[in-house]
Amino acid sequence: MSIVETAEVAVDTPQDRLRLAKDAARVTARLTSGEKADALHAIADALLAHGDEIIAANADDLARGERDGIGAGLLDRLRLDTPRVAALAEAVRQIAALPDPVGEIVRGHRMPNGVNLEQVRVPFGVVGAIYEARPNVTVDIAALALRSGNAVVLRGGSAALSSNTVLVGVMRDALEAQGIVPDAIQSVDAFGRDGAKALMHGRGFVDVLVPRGSASLIETVVTESTVPVIETGAGNVHIVLDDSAPEEWARDIVVNAKVQRPSVCNAAETVLVLRGAAERLVAPVASALQAQGVTIHGDETVRTLVEGVEPATEDDWATEYLTLDIAMRVVDSLDDALEHIRRYSTGHTESIVTTDVRNAERFLAEVDSAVVLANASTRFTDGSEFGFGAEVGISTQKLHARGPMGLPELTSTKWLGRGSGQVRV
Amino acid sequence: MSIVETAEVAVDTPQDRLRLAKDAARVTARLTSGEKADALHAIADALLAHGDEIIAANADDLARGERDGIGAGLLDRLRLDTPRVAALAEAVRQIAALPDPVGEIVRGHRMPNGVNLEQVRVPFGVVGAIYEARPNVTVDIAALALRSGNAVVLRGGSAALSSNTVLVGVMRDALEAQGIVPDAIQSVDAFGRDGAKALMHGRGFVDVLVPRGSASLIETVVTESTVPVIETGAGNVHIVLDDSAPEEWARDIVVNAKVQRPSVCNAAETVLVLRGAAERLVAPVASALQAQGVTIHGDETVRTLVEGVEPATEDDWATEYLTLDIAMRVVDSLDDALEHIRRYSTGHTESIVTTDVRNAERFLAEVDSAVVLANASTRFTDGSEFGFGAEVGISTQKLHARGPMGLPELTSTKWLGRGSGQVRV
Numbered sequence: 001m002s003i004v005e006t007a008e009v010a011v012d013t014p015q016d017r018l019r020l021a022k023d024a025a026r027v028t029a030r031l032t033s034g035e036k037a038d039a040l041h042a043i044a045d046a047l048l049a050h051g052d053e054i055i056a057a058n059a060d061d062l063a064r065g066e067r068d069g070i071g072a073g074l075l076d077r078l079r080l081d082t083p084r085v086a087a088l089a090e091a092v093r094q095i096a097a098l099p100d101p102v103g104e105i106v107r108g109h110r111m112p113n114g115v116n117l118e119q120v121r122v123p124f125g126v127v128g129a130i131y132e133a134r135p136n137v138t139v140d141i142a143a144l145a146l147r148s149g150n151a152v153v154l155r156g157g158s159a160a161l162s163s164n165t166v167l168v169g170v171m172r173d174a175l176e177a178q179g180i181v182p183d184a185i186q187s188v189d190a191f192g193r194d195g196a197k198a199l200m201h202g203r204g205f206v207d208v209l210v211p212r213g214s215a216s217l218i219e220t221v222v223t224e225s226t227v228p229v230i231e232t233g234a235g236n237v238h239i240v241l242d243d244s245a246p247e248e249w250a251r252d253i254v255v256n257a258k259v260q261r262p263s264v265c266n267a268a269e270t271v272l273v274l275r276g277a278a279e280r281l282v283a284p285v286a287s288a289l290q291a292q293g294v295t296i297h298g299d300e301t302v303r304t305l306v307e308g309v310e311p312a313t314e315d316d317w318a319t320e321y322l323t324l325d326i327a328m329r330v331v332d333s334l335d336d337a338l339e340h341i342r343r344y345s346t347g348h349t350e351s352i353v354t355t356d357v358r359n360a361e362r363f364l365a366e367v368d369s370a371v372v373l374a375n376a377s378t379r380f381t382d383g384s385e386f387g388f389g390a391e392v393g394i395s396t397q398k399l400h401a402r403g404p405m406g407l408p409e410l411t412s413t414k415w416l417g418r419g420s421g422q423v424r425v
Numbered sequence: 426m427s428i429v430e431t432a433e434v435a436v437d438t439p440q441d442r443l444r445l446a447k448d449a450a451r452v453t454a455r456l457t458s459g460e461k462a463d464a465l466h467a468i469a470d471a472l473l474a475h476g477d478e479i480i481a482a483n484a485d486d487l488a489r490g491e492r493d494g495i496g497a498g499l500l501d502r503l504r505l506d507t508p509r510v511a512a513l514a515e516a517v518r519q520i521a522a523l524p525d526p527v528g529e530i531v532r533g534h535r536m537p538n539g540v541n542l543e544q545v546r547v548p549f550g551v552v553g554a555i556y557e558a559r560p561n562v563t564v565d566i567a568a569l570a571l572r573s574g575n576a577v578v579l580r581g582g583s584a585a586l587s588s589n590t591v592l593v594g595v596m597r598d599a600l601e602a603q604g605i606v607p608d609a610i611q612s613v614d615a616f617g618r619d620g621a622k623a624l625m626h627g628r629g630f631v632d633v634l635v636p637r638g639s640a641s642l643i644e645t646v647v648t649e650s651t652v653p654v655i656e657t658g659a660g661n662v663h664i665v666l667d668d669s670a671p672e673e674w675a676r677d678i679v680v681n682a683k684v685q686r687p688s689v690c691n692a693a694e695t696v697l698v699l700r701g702a703a704e705r706l707v708a709p710v711a712s713a714l715q716a717q718g719v720t721i722h723g724d725e726t727v728r729t730l731v732e733g734v735e736p737a738t739e740d741d742w743a744t745e746y747l748t749l750d751i752a753m754r755v756v757d758s759l760d761d762a763l764e765h766i767r768r769y770s771t772g773h774t775e776s777i778v779t780t781d782v783r784n785a786e787r788f789l790a791e792v793d794s795a796v797v798l799a800n801a802s803t804r805f806t807d808g809s810e811f812g813f814g815a816e817v818g819i820s821t822q823k824l825h826a827r828g829p830m831g832l833p834e835l836t837s838t839k840w841l842g843r844g845s846g847q848v849r850v
Contacts, residue, residue: 376844419801423681
């Protein structure tokens with residue numbers, strides 16, 4: 001029971017929550033891998049045990065959402081039912097089974113004077129998250145943060161306020177029953193915009209802040225924050241069909257990348273076809289897309305090669321559709337394809353289809369995106385596919401984390417030196 | 426000669442400079458390790474060849490500094506003479522000899538479907554630096570950035586404007602003579618505060634910004650920037666003397682940590698003595714410090730044990746003296762020492778002197794600083810001592826880099842996947 005620390009201050013500002021989270025982070029940092037796994041299984045059990053309460057709170061959110069006229073897609077992402085609550089609990093158990101990154105010795109050596117120096121992985125401390133309506137993010141991020149030894153402060157979307165309040169309460173009670181300070185999981189939802197502001201300006205209390213959601217949410221967080229932010233950005237994802245691209249690979253990869261799940265950030269949005277392959281590839285690839293209900297927005301050349309193609313404008317090159325739409329353009333050369341990508345890519349994922357090793361390697365080397373592929377679907381940019389288990393998000397920035405973020409990306413390092421009286425000469 | 430790309434736009438805003446740097450970064454990212462080393466040796470040669478010109482420009486800065494009444498210490502750090510120019514060139518040659526971090530495969534595996542996945546180290550792209558008067562930083566950061574394949578945009582202190590202008594010009598000419606686009610080394614000094622503002626708000630152009638200098642400079646950059654920043658912070662550095670601390674280790678480590686170079690961030694600022702060791706250690710440690718001209722600011726207990734100790738106030742615990750002053754406090758327990766450190770440390774470096782492995786390991790585990798030591802001088806927190814060769818700075822934040830930053834800390838990573846037509850199922 002020594003790992004319980006009882007908060008004695010009255011909590012009435014979001015800053016108080018940050019302070020309590022910081023204190024709790026000292027406790028979570030010292031939990032063993034087994035203690036953290038036990039706590040996560042306790043959370044999973046509690047989510048199942050309180051399923052009715054969670055679903056009832058969610059019904060309030062859904063009713064309010066319907067009154068406010070939010071769209072059917074958003075309502076669906078907001079909805080929790082018995083199978084979805086079971087899926088939440090199962091996700092927590094999967095996170096409990098992931099290897100604990102804390103304590104890993106990243107590198108080390110003995111200094112010439114005999115001091116033993118090692119760089120070890122440690123929790124960040126307090127992880128902040130600002131996100132939108134989906135209540136599963138509340139549970140996912142709390143579980144990932146706890147697995148990696150962090151305390152977490154959550155700021156969810158107001159549309160999911162009732163659901164998140166119950167979810168956070170259930171998780172906190174489960175922690176407390178395990179003898180772990182419940183302040184390791186905090187929400188600042190009750191403070192509205194002030195909660196978000198406190199997170200963004202919580203220097204000294206928030207070690208890293210992860211925004212997840214729309215481009216405008218991310219832009220606001222990046223611009224306003226004075227704490228370190230990991231940007232999880234949009235995906236204006238490109239596939240290049242080289243002169244040497246086999247028709248079957250081209251068709252399968254483009255269709256999979258566009259159609260399998262169009263609403264996610266690793267779905268393809270633009271296909272660039274090298275002129276030497278246009279006659280051979282544009283028609284079969286476009287037909288395969290159209291057969292799956294995809295609307296093609298093409299340049300002049302594409303429109304002369306295929307029926308039923310909408311004319312593409314400058315906007316189409318820059319758009320992350322997230323729908324069954326795709327832009328298609330014929331370019332003169334790989335140089336031109338690379339130039340198009342430099343101009344319009346958001347640095348998430350790009351792929352080339354080619355059997356020419358020179359073009360594959362040039363593409364891999366020169367495209368400046370988090371994930372660069374040759375002859376594989378862009379849909380592979382994903383924590384589970386990469387073997388990370390769960391995923392915090394996909395970073396499109398270059399500092400600290402780039403691409404799918406797993407548990408190690410929720411840690412920092414520190415240097416430890418063990419000597420026997422050494423001084424610097 | 427294919428790596429030369431000539432800029433054709435007229436440069437008249439700091440944003441233009443950022444744009445040219447971004448284009449140049451595409452060139453530097455593709456340079457081989459050998460090409461980068463050759464370019465650095467050419468820069469070193471050019472610095473020596475233009476020594477007179479550099480020293481003449483520096484004389485202008487010194488004359489202006491004297492007129493403006495800047496202190497003797499600052500004037501000394503600003504001064505360049507023949508031996509110092511030779512040292513600048515030598516530092517560049519040492520950086521040329523460091524291993525190139527670019528291209529390192531950090532991790533990787535074959536996915537179950539056969540896609541070969543690897544995470545490789547790549548340059549950030551454009552590194553920005555905002556720093557103060559010392560002209561050697563201009564050359565050091567440019568050389569480190571180039572060695573790691575980055576373009577760099579510099580914003581030096583106005584006190585060193587003439588020196589920096591000549592240094593940047595000499596380095597750019599040397600690059601051009603090597604057939605490398607000179608825009609890989611840029612300065613925005615000519616634009617005054619607008620140059621710094623452009624760097625801090627250069628989203629999409631500046632991949633990482635490193636402030637080096639006073640606490641207020643760093644605070645401004647962290648608060649104002651919308652680009653990712655690596656904070657190189659102040660060092661309010663603590664040494665704890667445990668009950669079991671051997672007198673010789675305690676004395677040698679405290680004296681070395683305070684006296685060897687008091688003006689740097691890894692110098693000790695406060696000594697915390699556990700009550701059980703106070704009678705035995707305070708007097709000999711304090712006397713040894715006083716013998717080296719150190720003024721001790723002590724609590725009541727220290728003042729009863731040693732003559733000539735100034736009374737310590739709350740301010741003393743929070744102060745990074747950077748002078749021959751040190752605070753000394755007797756605490757009841759290791760808990761109290763840890764609590765003091767939590768309250769006053771800036772998270773740079775702390776050390777404990779002890780032979781009790783339980784206390785050593787507890788200190789190493791619980792102190793949340795970039796470098797935590799047992800039985801070694803805090804002066805070891807240094808890129809050269811850690812074996813990194815040169816150093817960009819010492820990060821006191823937790824994102825991306827923590828502690829001394831070497832060349833790998835000036836890189837990002839990207840994921841490369843090589844497949845043969847795989848799609849997601």
